[in-house]
Amino acid sequence: MMKAFGIPNWVLATFILVFLLGLFLGARLPLFRRPTGDGKDARRSLHYIRGMYAMLTGDVENSIRHLTKVVEVSTEPVEVYLALGNLYRQRGQIDRAIRVHQSLLTRASLSEEERVLALNALGMDFKTGGLMDRAVKTFRDALALHPRDPDALAFLVKLSEDLGEWGEAYEYAVRLQKVRHQKDPKTLSFLLAQKAQRLAESGLHLRAAWQLHRALRLYPENTTATIFLARLYLKVNKADRALKTVERALRETPHKSFMLLSLLREIYAQRQDLGGYLDTLHRLGHEQGQKRALLQELQEFLDLKRREPAAAVTRHLVRHFGRSRLVQKTLWDLSRRGAVDPSLVKEWADALAGSEQMMDAYVCISCGYKTLEILHRCPNCKEWNSFVDGEG
Ligand SMILES: [Zn+2]
Structure with missing residues (x-):
């Protein structure tokens, strides 16, 4: 050496x-x-x-x-x-x-x-x-000494987030991005959506809606803002506008549809449009391959006692998502209750022979963190709106 x-x-x-x-x-x-x-x-x-x-x-x-x-x-x-x-x-x-x-x-x-x-x-x-x-x-x-100090601004963004002071977090984040010559509309959009949620909780619905429109203009793929806004419209009996909001999100981010399924159900219930609801589920499930939409479609057909369409959806699930644990669990429950045709159960068991089971977790596309419940923000990497319906 x-x-x-x-x-x-x-x-x-x-x-x-x-x-x-x-x-x-x-x-x-x-x-x-x-x-x-x-x-x-x-x-x-x-x-x-x-x-x-x-x-x-x-x-x-x-x-x-x-x-x-x-x-x-x-x-x-x-x-x-x-x-x-x-x-x-x-x-x-x-x-x-x-x-x-x-x-x-x-x-x-x-x-x-x-x-x-x-x-x-x-x-x-x-x-x-x-x-x-x-x-x-x-x-x-x-x-107060240095209005453009990036460290103080960054600390205040984080602290305000921790304290749930979303309006202040947004103001500080705007200043911080200006100082750093940074453009991060995604973060600003999510901070606005959180701020709007607080406003709505305090009964300030109009102001909340206004902030949500701003949030969606900044970042149209903000599913959280979509959900909050559609729920606001539902609250004031404007199901048509709620549906428009959700449909836009389904076009922008079809892979996030799993976050919107229960909302869709409420919207179509308020519109008293069962056919439209089933059509939407069908489109999401069969054209866009969304497993959770198929499972929901199956549930609806079973509740309606429509055995034929239920069998068709079941067959589709078996063929395309047979390795999913969630699908298997659902089909197993149904066959035990005699809700599906025994021949289908056999078809399903044959298709499964020798294949591995798949976990049905939501996966953060930013860091790979897995969770079984839908989260708006990854607890691991703090990324907003980063979960997809994943298998692995
Ligand atoms: Zn993450």
């Missing part, structure tokens, strides 16, 4: 890295430009280098040990206080983290940039400690 002066290469590389970090911090925090030589000396100490190095490698204990020595000698380096507070937070000592960052904020000599960094760090402390109101207030203080 190559060595220079008997020092292994990785040690040299590490010191270069730490040196660069120092330059970076120096550039970010305008400390070197100050006349005081105090902080400069602190940054030359071995404890400073070792503490920063330990922090880079994730060695929390040694980092705290060394950086504590640095601030015993000099109270000047702001980045050491920021780092120490963050390290305490990582170690779960929230009170200490808060004290360190608050003490930093009492300094009159802090530059505006440093104050924003310290406020964001303190906000994180409060958030980690579960003090949400104080976290929000602290991030807002940071924003």
